[in-house]
Amino acid sequence: MALIARARMRRDHSDMTIAGTYAEFGTREAHGVSPMYERLSLAVSRDDEVLTLLGRLPTAKRQPNLLFAVVRLLGGPVEDPAAFHAYTVANWPAIEAEMRVRATQTNEAGRCAVLLPVLALLPQPLALLEVGASAGLCLYPDRYGYRYGEHLVGSGEPVLECVATGVTPPARVPEVVWRAGLDLNPLDVTDPADVAWLDALIWPEHAHRRARLKAAAALAAADSPLLVRGDLVDDLLALAAKAPDDATLVVFHTSVMYQVPAPRRKAFAELVRTLPGHWIANEAPPMLPYDTLPKPLSDAHHNVLALDGRPLAWTRGHGQAISWFA
Numbered sequence: 001m002a003l004i005a006r007a008r009m010r011r012d013h014s015d016m017t018i019a020g021t022y023a024e025f026g027t028r029e030a031h032g033v034s035p036m037y038e039r040l041s042l043a044v045s046r047d048d049e050v051l052t053l054l055g056r057l058p059t060a061k062r063q064p065n066l067l068f069a070v071v072r073l074l075g076g077p078v079e080d081p082a083a084f085h086a087y088t089v090a091n092w093p094a095i096e097a098e099m100r101v102r103a104t105q106t107n108e109a110g111r112c113a114v115l116l117p118v119l120a121l122l123p124q125p126l127a128l129l130e131v132g133a134s135a136g137l138c139l140y141p142d143r144y145g146y147r148y149g150e151h152l153v154g155s156g157e158p159v160l161e162c163v164a165t166g167v168t169p170p171a172r173v174p175e176v177v178w179r180a181g182l183d184l185n186p187l188d189v190t191d192p193a194d195v196a197w198l199d200a201l202i203w204p205e206h207a208h209r210r211a212r213l214k215a216a217a218a219l220a221a222a223d224s225p226l227l228v229r230g231d232l233v234d235d236l237l238a239l240a241a242k243a244p245d246d247a248t249l250v251v252f253h254t255s256v257m258y259q260v261p262a263p264r265r266k267a268f269a270e271l272v273r274t275l276p277g278h279w280i281a282n283e284a285p286p287m288l289p290y291d292t293l294p295k296p297l298s299d300a301h302h303n304v305l306a307l308d309g310r311p312l313a314w315t316r317g318h319g320q321a322i323s324w325f326a
């Protein structure tokens with residue numbers, strides 16, 4: 001079989017070809033959210049030369065988000081698929097080197113807007129422990145402002161916009177007395193190189209998310225969270241032991257589990273249930289086992305928001321919408 005044909009057929013971790021992964025990213029994740037990435041990922045799904053190059057990378061390093069962010073970080077074009085192809089082929093050694101050492105660490109403060117209705121249900125005050133925290137920007141749900149249609153919550157900046165269906169947004173922001181994050185590679189919002197990577201990970205048309213990153217990073221820089229380098233299974237208990245006893249411990253994670261192998265996800269789910277307090281998950285549906293889920297709202301990518309293993313709502317990837325289960 002020719003080299004190119006073999007690359008096209010090569011399967012990634014979800015038992016999908018690399019071409020299939022790019023086609024799915026275009027149609028399910030980028031469609032309606034980033035026309036540029038939709039166009040680009042569909043073009044890559046048909047681009048044998050780029051698929052062959054991607055096939056040289058370990059499975060976990062072939063993701064569309066990682067490739068596109070690295071090209072943006074290096075100053076390459078993502079607006080036009082032909083220019084992207086030419087740049088990627090000509091600069092592959094530099095692109096490959098970056099893809100091998102980096103991971104998608106998108107830190108989206110906007111996801112706090114979908115966490116807020118659940119955080120409001122819990123006994124206050126809260127001690128927040130986020131696993132897979134990246135730079136820790138989701139650790140400040142009490143500091144941001146929120147706009148759910150006409151309904152405003154809090155008075156902080158940035159203001160996070162979210163379309164909420166089937167749930168009444170809370171009257172106030174939660175009371176947070178302790179916040180800590182655990183990550184394999186914590187990012188530092190006071191380090192310009194880390195901020196450049198966080199910026200490159202934001203999809204090209206999303207100026208509002210870029211402004212949000214700037215505002216949230218300024219907030220975090222002024223009052224740094226406790227960020228610990230470590231693994232969400234091996235190091236969870238040691239960090240949880242530091243939480244104050246007189247607050248409700250909330251272990252949470254958003255858009256992390258797709259980077260964690262299935263046996264480790266299972267180990268984490270078992271471990272987190274041994275802790276006092278509550279567990280909030282906001283992850284793609286196949287990542288954690290739920291007995292039943294309602295019919296998906298559409299073909300678009302949605303996460304499942306769950307409290308203590310009980311699924312509660314569909315959410316969109318960047319926190320732009322939440323739809324509570326009936």
Ligand SMILES: C[S@@+](CC[C@H](N)C(=O)[O-])C[C@H]1O[C@@H](n2cnc3c(N)ncnc32)[C@H](O)[C@@H]1O
Pocket residue numbers: 103104105106107108109111131132133134135138182183184185230231232233253254255256259260
């Ligand atoms: C896509 S980012 C999401 C960041 C943040 N939760 C958010 O929603 O904005 C996923 C993060 O999980 C971290 N991560 C992946 N596997 C991990 C593990 N086994 N233990 C701790 N962190 C992990 C990555 O380093 C990365 O920073």
